[in-house]
Amino acid sequence: MDRIFSGIQPSGEIHIGNYVGAIRNWVKLIDRYDCIYCVVDYHAITIEYDVTLMQKRILETATILVACGLTPDKCIVSVQSHIPEHTELTWIFNCVTPVGELERMTQFKEKGRRHRHNVNVGLLDYPVLQAADILIYKAGYVPVGEDQVQHVEFSREVARKFNARFGKTFPEPQVILSEAPRIMGTDGSAKMSKSLNNAIGLLDPPEMIWEKLRTAATCEHRQRRTDPGHPEHCNIFTMHQAFSKPDQISFVDQQCRTAGIGCIECKEILFRNMKEELEPIQARVRKMNGTPGYIIDILKSGAARCKTIAGEVMDEVRTKVGIKPSWL
Numbered sequence: 001m002d003r004i005f006s007g008i009q010p011s012g013e014i015h016i017g018n019y020v021g022a023i024r025n026w027v028k029l030i031d032r033y034d035c036i037y038c039v040v041d042y043h044a045i046t047i048e049y050d051v052t053l054m055q056k057r058i059l060e061t062a063t064i065l066v067a068c069g070l071t072p073d074k075c076i077v078s079v080q081s082h083i084p085e086h087t088e089l090t091w092i093f094n095c096v097t098p099v100g101e102l103e104r105m106t107q108f109k110e111k112g113r114r115h116r117h118n119v120n121v122g123l124l125d126y127p128v129l130q131a132a133d134i135l136i137y138k139a140g141y142v143p144v145g146e147d148q149v150q151h152v153e154f155s156r157e158v159a160r161k162f163n164a165r166f167g168k169t170f171p172e173p174q175v176i177l178s179e180a181p182r183i184m185g186t187d188g189s190a191k192m193s194k195s196l197n198n199a200i201g202l203l204d205p206p207e208m209i210w211e212k213l214r215t216a217a218t219c220e221h222r223q224r225r226t227d228p229g230h231p232e233h234c235n236i237f238t239m240h241q242a243f244s245k246p247d248q249i250s251f252v253d254q255q256c257r258t259a260g261i262g263c264i265e266c267k268e269i270l271f272r273n274m275k276e277e278l279e280p281i282q283a284r285v286r287k288m289n290g291t292p293g294y295i296i297d298i299l300k301s302g303a304a305r306c307k308t309i310a311g312e313v314m315d316e317v318r319t320k321v322g323i324k325p326s327w328l
Helices: 016-029 051-067 085-094 099-103 106-114 121-135 146-166 206-214 235-243 246-257 263-289 292-321
Strands: 003-008 034-039 076-079 141-144 174-177
Touching: 003 016, 003 121, 016 034, 016 051, 016 141, 016 235, 034 051, 051 076, 051 263, 051 292, 076 292, 085 121, 085 146, 085 292, 099 121, 106 121, 106 146, 121 146, 141 146, 146 174, 146 292, 206 263, 235 246, 235 263, 246 263, 263 292
Parallel strands: 003 034, 003 141, 034 076, 141 174
Antiparallel strands: none
């Protein structure tokens, strides 16, 4: 089977945007590909963070991945820092990567603007570590959203440069684009983010989810209950496309356009469907939280499986770059 790699940062609460845009798509791929999914903690430390919460967030993130269906019998779930070959390969890739290419990366420019007081080498080198994450397993495919396509293209370029200099070693990974709708925050204008207080958390209790939906922005063209709406401009309708059944989506679309239902009724339908999908995930998380050794064992097993693959690749790389001693 072709191999897939993708990662998620333990940088805060996982929300429905993460779930719809990434995790749910990952689950769909596990029966067709050899999948490795990783909690990328090294990426998370490129910006300021609370050290005392990091381990808690790593375990929470891994628990959610497993609860969503990324079980160890179907794929590998691991933590980036548990496999040192990721950073070793990053250093070697650093030596074939022009600085100018890193300075042109869109994400570096954006993060540099947001974190002006902490524009560190890690932010600049982020794409090289990401390339190493993918190529240490010789992954041929990377499932990402449109905002990450540039990073996968960069990984292809790194593979190409290494292969040209040291001989054919790495595949040039291809993108698997998520087909999920892009969900904005409850304000309807910005990307969903806990820091912007516009996120619906995957583990939020039902009453909290409803309160966030109840007050969430809808179509700006609809000021009164009797006004026809424009679902194509409404973030609540985008959430319907992610959580509701096709016949319900058609119903909401038609009823909204004709003022057959109001925004609250539209939100009530969405809430019931969202609750139906999220409650089983939340129940599995609670069960795993009751036996914390379970997720730790999964991560230990994942690290061991990853090290077997990564160790073989690094042995090949060390030989090709000339640093493997002949007596080993």
